[in-house]
Amino acid sequence: MEKLGLNEIRKLFREFYVSKGHYAAPSASLIPKNDKSLLIINSGMAPLKPYFSGQETPPSKRMTTCQKCIRTGDIDNVGLTSRHGTFFEMLGNFSFGDYFKKESLTWGMEFVLDVLKMPIDKIWVTVYKDDDQAYEIWKSLGIPEEHIVRLGKEDNFWEIGLGPCGPDSEMFFDRGPEYGSPDDDFVQGCEHDRYIEFWNHVFTQFSKEEDGTYTDLAHPNIDTGMGLERLACIMQGVDSIFDIDTIRHILDSVSSLCGKAYEDGDEKADVSMRIITDHLRSMVFMIADGIVPSNEGRGYVLRRLIRRAARHGKMLGIDGAFLADLADKVIEVSGDAYPEIVEKQDYIKKIISVEEKQFAATLGQGEAIIGEYLEEMKKAGVTQLSGDKAFKLYDTYGFPLELTEEILAEHEFSADRDGFDTAMAAQKKKSREGRQDTSEVAWEENWTPEDVPETVFTGYDHYEDDATLLFLSGESRDAEQALEGEDVILYLDKTPFYAESGGQVSDKGIMTTEDGEVEIFAVEKTRGVFAHKGRVTRGAINKGDSIHCAIDRIRRNKTARNHTATHLLQQALRDVLGNHVEQAGSLNNDKELRFDFNHYEAMKPEEIARVEEIVNEKICSFLPVTTVETTIDEAQKMGAMALFGEKYGDVVRVVSCGDWSVELCGGTHVSNIGQIGAFKIASESGVASGVRRIVALTGTGILEAAHAAESVIADVAETMKSKPHLIQGKATSLMEDLKAARKELEEFKKEAMGSELDDMISSAKAFGEVNLITREFEDYNIGDLRGLSDDIKARCKSTMMVFATVNGGKVTMLVSLTDDLTEKGLHAGKMIKQIAACVGGGGGGKADMAQAGGKNPAGISDAFKVAEELLS
Template identity: 50%
Template sequence: MEWTGLNELREKFLSFFESKGCLRLPSFSLVPKDDNSLLLINSGMAPMKKYFTGEVTPPRKRVTTCQKCIRTPDIERVGITARHGTFFEMLGNFSFGDYFKHEATAWAWEFFTKVLEMPADKLYVSIYQDDDEAYKIWTEEVGVDPSHMVRLGKEDNFWEHGSGPCGPCSEIYFDRGPEKGCGKPDCHVGCECDRYVEVWNLVFTQFESDGKGNYTPLDHPNIDTGMGLERLACVMQGVDNLFLVDTIQNIMKKISEITGVEYGTDDKKDISLRVITDHIRSTTFMIGDGVLPSNEGKGYVLRRLLRRAARHGRLLGYTEPFLYKVCDTVIKENLTAYPELKEKQEFITKVIRVEEESFAKTIDQGFKMLQNIIEDADVKTLSGEDAFKLNDTYGFPIDLTREILEEKGIKVDVDRFRELLKEQKKRSRDARKNAGADAWISDSTDLSDVEKTEFVGYTDLECKSKVLAIVKDGIRIESAGEGESVVLVLDKTPFYAESGGQVGDTGVIESGSFSADVFDTTKDTSGKLFLHECSIKSGSVNVGSEVNCVIDKERRADITRNHTAAHLLQAALRQVLGNHVQQAGQLVSDTTLRFDFTHFEAMTAKELIEVENLVNQKIFEAIEVNTREMPIEEAKKLGAMALFGEKYGDVVRVVSAGDFSVEFCGGTHVKNTSNLGLFKIRQEGSVAAGVRRIEALTGYGVLNYINKVNAAIVGACTALKIANPKAVVEGAQKASEIIKAQQKEIAELNSKLAVNKLAEFFANTEVENGVRIVTGSLSDVNADVLRSMCERGKDKAPNAVIVLAAVNDNKVTFAAACGKAALEKGANAGKIVKTVAQAAGGNGGGKPDLAMAGAKDPDKVEKALSIVKDTVYSMLK
């Protein structure tokens, strides 16, 4: 057999199965669609589960793919071994009730022996121990030598996952030769050594399992095969592991070029090179499929991989951001199969660079904290509180903390860390919680028998409706009266339900003496029912009542202005900043629009003005805004922008403002851009790494903003005693200069007072055990003054150990310093200040000669200072 490159192998496989009538499908996204059971796609068949179950009709009964996959359960092993990786490609051919064992086995053998020209005597086949049918096919039809057939048990050769479709497997192994084996006389297929490599797994899905050991034959059995592309490349290229495969080795060479570290010269450095190589492959593909770094879910996996790779870069002695440079090589090596990576190259590179730079800013502080812990010989376990602080304050993933400390033999209290994390998430959820809706509608409220609500609000702002259900405190009731807060479900409604970032409509629902204020409209979990959250003002309402629904028209008009403005804003941002800009979230209300978008640095004043002017230009051009429904493929051809992660059906609603903005959208919009009146950006800022946020106003919101700004200017004039508003800036600058001068004078006076106070503290001390211990407390002194006093003290007296405390606004700051002679005696400021701070309900640390700490209990300051002497004496040699 001939050496074959990875990209060539992929194409040979897909072309071969195309010749057998299989439809070649492109790799599905790493982000699962309509499947909450998976965080990321982890196998070739995972994106096609619904084809196998019959929920969705496949585009053809025979399919072949090369699927991108991510698996992270063994992430700690990646790099340590040469076998483990998080990213891989899975070659597969699938039959949905079409061909079965005869074809699957024959084609697999043909591909290996004819297309790839693998020697038949190097191939071995395993089957499920009771699958006589497969044995007969392999030996009598395919022609495999019986001596190369192996029967294995259920654990190895029967695919089953609870109840549902299942069946026996047949695996093909490649014999790499006795020199790769363990040398044992009974070495055979299934041995743990490296001689026999499992390359291809053919799953014959022919039974339905009830999960209790009972199996029923399927009427239409399926074929699901999977073969790791990298593993196949190892065999064809005669290398021992995936990191030596051509395309992957080229990525590693780029890392070596940047870091100056060659693979194969140092075992520890080889681990780091493997980690970086694997993780940059994973992260490049994940970002290409729309995953962004975050602290939850897919984003956390991405962040964890990037930070782990960055940390291993530091272990190689390279502290500058560099991963973003390597992703160009990843894209180049995978260009033939994944050309979309090239289109997103700028975006991927920027995301990685921003995350690297963000991590670099906090990692040094986190490492200092970890270093202090490692230096403390008494620490055997890192507390959950410290682990949480590292995660919450310094951005250290718990896995990275564990990995670093375990290298030093220090454990981490992960259980306590998870408790604290859980508490934090609960606080976050409680802060966001919509108490009213959660109280009225719960998971236990059964509305399955209620008909779907018809939404007429695109064209009608009021309509006649019928009450289908009434819910109060999560329970369905038949009637409700004055003073009650309820949810009304109607057969028809003009009220827009909160979705796509647009808030729900408000208004009134009434009939005769009955009147209710609608203060929010949402949807149930199925998305088919509109939930009108109401407060009944008068009368009563029953299930079956006929009512009249009227939305707040002025509020709706304000909302539609802001929603259309959000579309124009996105188009303007892409034109000014570049096509890497994508919507990352939005909130459109009657008072403002909040638009989150992917970008990697703060917008300049010039860019903000340019975007604002461009949106206003489109408003002044009075462009007609059209909304229409069309097949999704037609919408894509128009270039309609889709929100990443949003689920769309076969038919979509497209909103367009001429050629300037074309987007998928289910929200409400103005008829003409001129209806927006004016557009004003109020502020721009960061919400996450690589994600910026703009808050903006339209229509009356702009007028209100101008009036508030004018009022602020008039107020500033009054405060500065200026008659002419044009002189406000000059007056503010003069006031600022005066304040700076006064602050400088105050700082100089404080410094003189601190010197006098330090002398006072020294005056009451004497040298004992070779050191002079100086302690004292002050009030209304900041941390800088405290540190300066300590530095001055240790320079004045090399044998001194100084510990000072200051109380400001009920917060305590401690500073400790050790002179050169005191250090030689064994004193350590970092350990001293940590012990003292803990006595006052705080914590901290730092260098042996100078350290700072904080505490929460001012009443315990004197008690904390009283233990300084014993703490120091316990350290002395």
């Protein structure tokens, strides 16, 4: 049996199934498309579910893929064993109602014997106990009967609830008696890892009904899955995925960086090296597919992986940030198969660096806090960290709960997960308070009549058109007539009205018949059928009427202008920031354009200015905007940018602005980019971790904004008793006067505090060897109180100060102790919690100084009494 590298195995598998008439589809994104049941793609068939269910038509009835996958359930086990990993690749061949068992098993055997050169005496297979057909096929392919094992439903029947299901057949490789007792039967041998399952052929031939019975599917399917890493272990004669050629390349780089040899007797170091190696693979592919670190969903998984790997690097003694540099090792071994990680190499490394840097800033603090918690639990005799404290580590120091649990487990402690969830829910509830529900009730039911054909859209070339009213939904879903004042939904054979999609809002306008008129204010599209939503404003309309459709052309032109500008903006952003920029959302209407894109930091002013400059240069070049309909393959050859993760049909529409910006797009556009007029960025902001948003204006939208700005300037000039062109100088003069006044006030305040210093020290109350100074101030800030405290400490020993100041009805308190008192065990941070309770507040701090806030100025005298009681 020839020793084959992982990349070579992948290539051989693809070429073999292409030779059998299969369409070799690229790996789908790790982000599921239109599948809320999955957080991240975790199997080869997961992206193909719409094809198996019949919701979508596959590009071919025969397909083969090598799908990148991540399984989050294995994160806690990664590193502890030598075989668990989060990232893996799944080879598969699929038939959608084409071939079935005989072809699937025959080709599987051919690939194993003729391509991989596995000896047939090493091959074992399992079949479902009642699947005589699969049993006989294996016999005909040369598998001895003693190597064919019948198993029950738990092992060899695939089903998930109701619907398509069927038996499956698994292929195993016998690694020899040295991996188990020669007397073991097959099942025992599997438990001892003598027999390694590497390929599963699922025969989806039944449908499970509600009464528990099984009916035959009219078109049976084939779904196979073979783990690439597991197959590589077999072909390379190694026991661990971390010894496979490509993965070992990464691990050796980790080993070299930390200066520790792998499997050299230090098991803790081995665990850390395996964790870093595996997590590096996952983070590279996740970021390349558009996932960015965050506190929710798949972004939380990525954050957890990066931070876990960073911590284990520190445990190995690696100084400073290191993950971004090691990411190059992943790209070196996987870049040929997945060019997207090469194209986005700089972006991937930047995201890792930013996240690692953020975590490094709090890692030491967080670990120190956990250390304090561990000591407290040991003294209290408890073994579980409270949910509130676990949540504080998450909320304040960025420690994923699982990372906190991992650190606690290293000391044989645990965390209260239920309490953590309660604290998380309380925070979310608080953040939701005060929000208004802005969802619209009208038209919320998503319903489309089944017998209405797809609507022909004529709006690319026409502002007006004549159509036939095929279906009318008014007071009843299938109405014959609607009268003045009624809300209606109209379904036509053709329409010039654009339906909301691709970030572009729908058209508005008027439809008229011989007897009536309808104002259209929204258009939606489902399965190619346009639903025109509006209100009858005159007369009556009837099902079957000839109807004249006229869109609001000024609104359409403004919207088209903004949509074309969005294309220019995206290309300019890629030119200025890098090719990692991809659309994460957009909105184009007649007022403005909004564009969300992947980027790891706020844009610099000079970057914003350069993007504006590029777009306006292109507008002034008067490049033509052309559209063409073609196949997705031809579009990609043209260099067209596609919306990430989007699935496209057989025919796509390519919109080109000269030869500079080329995108797949179904929206409406200007015919020449000079018609945009001008482009101005109104704002740039962050909307999520790793996602930025630009809001921009074009054409007369800029003029409207300029008029609004002029009005504001005029109002400011009037308030400042100046003229508009002189307000800058006037504002500068006023700020200088204000600065001088504040400086003079500070000097008066310092002089006043200085005169009070002797008085405060002399009026201190003695409590044993400790002197207590209490004083209330008006309109002092916390800096003033600290400065006063420092002055007293410079002159006194054995002194405790409790200061309070009131600003705008709110209380700020300071407790400060001289160093000799903290050495005796007094702690300002602990004392202030009891003192500040009197003013309805709380706080904390260090042993020598702490501060707190409150809302009850009337309680200040009581707070001073509490301070006296503490010293008494």
